[in-house]
Amino acid sequence: MKYQIITFGCQMNKNDSQRISAMLQKLKFSPASEINEADLVVINVCSVRQSAVDRAIAISQKLKVKSQNHNSKVKTVITGCILKKDKERFQRIANAVLDVLNIKNLPQILKDLGFQIKETKIKNYLKVAPKYDKNPVAYVPIMTGCNNFCAYCVVPYTRGPERSRPPQDILCEVKNWLKQEVKEIWLLGQNVNSYKFKLKTQNSCSQGRRAKLKTTTQKSKLIDFAKLLKMVNDLPGDFWIKFTSSHPKNLTDELIETMAKCKKVTPYINLPVQTGDDEILKRMNRPYTVAHYKKLVKKLRNAFKKYRKGLEKEIAISTDIIVGFPGEKRKHFENTKKLFKEIGFFMAYIAKYSPRPGTSAYHLKDDVLPQEKDKREKELTEIVKKTAFEFNKKFVGKVVDVLVLKKKKGFYFGKTRHYQTIKFPASKKNLIGQFVKVKVTKARDFGLEGTQ
Numbered sequence: 001m002k003y004q005i006i007t008f009g010c011q012m013n014k015n016d017s018q019r020i021s022a023m024l025q026k027l028k029f030s031p032a033s034e035i036n037e038a039d040l041v042v043i044n045v046c047s048v049r050q051s052a053v054d055r056a057i058a059i060s061q062k063l064k065v066k067s068q069n070h071n072s073k074v075k076t077v078i079t080g081c082i083l084k085k086d087k088e089r090f091q092r093i094a095n096a097v098l099d100v101l102n103i104k105n106l107p108q109i110l111k112d113l114g115f116q117i118k119e120t121k122i123k124n125y126l127k128v129a130p131k132y133d134k135n136p137v138a139y140v141p142i143m144t145g146c147n148n149f150c151a152y153c154v155v156p157y158t159r160g161p162e163r164s165r166p167p168q169d170i171l172c173e174v175k176n177w178l179k180q181e182v183k184e185i186w187l188l189g190q191n192v193n194s195y196k197f198k199l200k201t202q203n204s205c206s207q208g209r210r211a212k213l214k215t216t217t218q219k220s221k222l223i224d225f226a227k228l229l230k231m232v233n234d235l236p237g238d239f240w241i242k243f244t245s246s247h248p249k250n251l252t253d254e255l256i257e258t259m260a261k262c263k264k265v266t267p268y269i270n271l272p273v274q275t276g277d278d279e280i281l282k283r284m285n286r287p288y289t290v291a292h293y294k295k296l297v298k299k300l301r302n303a304f305k306k307y308r309k310g311l312e313k314e315i316a317i318s319t320d321i322i323v324g325f326p327g328e329k330r331k332h333f334e335n336t337k338k339l340f341k342e343i344g345f346f347m348a349y350i351a352k353y354s355p356r357p358g359t360s361a362y363h364l365k366d367d368v369l370p371q372e373k374d375k376r377e378k379e380l381t382e383i384v385k386k387t388a389f390e391f392n393k394k395f396v397g398k399v400v401d402v403l404v405l406k407k408k409k410g411f412y413f414g415k416t417r418h419y420q421t422i423k424f425p426a427s428k429k430n431l432i433g434q435f436v437k438v439k440v441t442k443a444r445d446f447g448l449e450g451t452q
């Protein structure tokens, strides 16, 4: 029995696919080298953008037509972040549809579809160890779901409320990755900053040496994201820690200080601001102000200056932004441009607003014209190009630590601790998956060049 998984969307979906892969291999499936060879195709969809949903539908339709015309036995299962309104559509073209929260039912579903497997009971899919794919970077979910209901976002509807994983499970997973020579750990969650887990601790206490009475008291200790970060940082080994995504409303002073003090945490943060205008923030249901965001950036910069040395004194800040949210007039957008110039982001993930059914913004008029959204996207890209270049220029002539990720056309490509992409001439030695020192020779808009 051969399988193939097609994944859309974020790192969380990619990590889910690694777990599905591990589940399938436990059920005696083996990976197919191409889709035509597969008896089972699992499509892990993402509902954040309509384009990903449309592509998933097109692939399933193709597979359906193929199975009808060629009498092929390929079965398609669709999972992932699925919106209610898409579910029926998916059900018409796939053999089975199950949302990510029910992935534990996959063995039973496969049995029902006629696969010869011994049923495996899985309580929680996060307990399934993900499949190692020789990548030096591993993604470890620490929580899933979201309670924030930002007006444009489907995640609270598809992944449900926030649930944090026990810290023991997270540490165990990180240790397993490190044993497999993983060099960078990304802690994942829709909002990692609101990670919370009540850890039960047992205290046994005998009073006096000869006391016959032994009392056991149960206490609980609250582990928040700052504590978890420190616990991961304290694990032995030479590795880097990054995390995503961070909500500005939950970025506490304690967390900022912990980040700066924990040396395995690299000097990089993605802090989504989404818009640089308070009125639009309110409409987006993002409960902070631009002034608060600026304060956070200042605190982050000060903390890294205080606790780090050399290049590490400067933290790289990237952001997520939506242009053309309903009601975003030119004057609001100008505030976003102003914020971009002020902060000097080193990278920005710019999305053009598109209405998603089921979200509260879906009922607002999508009143910014597509050509205006394109224009705003370009204007912001131009600003980020300049600020990123300014940031990268500071690294020219310096030696940086690089995690080598791939080799292409005579060059190695890797990431620095600040999350810059760096390119340098490849040697005969295989350096992929290793930390190396590289001297930066040139800064580009979105990257660096160097030599060993």
Ligand code: SF4
Pocket (backbone or CB within 6 Å): 146, 147, 148, 149, 150, 153, 154, 155, 156, 190, 191, 247
């Ligand atoms: S914080 Fe907002 S944007 Fe992020 S997952 Fe939750 S609802 Fe979506």
